[in-house]
Amino acid sequence: MKNTRIKNIIFDLGDVILNIDVPVASQSFAELSGREQSEILAIFNENEIFRQFETGSMDEAGFRNFIREILEFDDLSDEAIDTAWNSLLLDLPPERVELLKNLGTQYRLFLLSNTSSIHITQVNKILEASTGVKKLQDLFETVFLSYEMGVMKPDPLIYQKVLAQAGIKADETLFLDDNYDNIQAAAKLGIEVIHVQKPTTILEYLKDYAV
Known part of the structure; x- marks a missing residue:
């Protein structure tokens, strides 16, 4: 059910936007x-x-x-x-990118991923090949990457940094991640959360938030 207080949505990358197999x-x-x-x-x-x-x-x-x-x-x-x-990076379904574009007209969108520079370079290649969008930064207001931040989920500090840098409030923010520990850590800070679990995708989880 849609939370009408939500103004911001933070997405994990792996198995939320991009399919992976670690x-x-x-x-x-x-x-x-x-x-x-x-x-x-x-x-x-x-x-x-x-x-x-x-x-x-x-x-x-x-x-x-x-x-x-x-x-x-x-x-x-x-x-x-x-x-x-x-090799753990699989495909990026174009319909998920279309959803992000839709949501971007109504909400401030952010990405928060535990990842490495080598992976991000390859993800951007997959993104462009499948959707024509050149890089993740074209879909989000800010892309928060663990290797650049020096901290990774589920450390509470990474969520605090995101909230502070973006200038957003926890209770106005929705966070989607496939990892239960990451979800729990965000929830403890007052962030609204959705635990993404296969085979359900963000298309189903966020259908009430899309136009």
């Missing part, structure tokens, strides 16, 4: 390195590879070199690493 990346690195996927996952978790890259602790070159180091594969090319890393 385990595909570890499988891609497993195939590259000749290891089992379970071993790759263990290595990534032990080294907090996602957290380090997605909070800006490493730049792109540092990330690629770290991948070579932890996989003990010095000959792995930048292109091969980027391709494997980006």
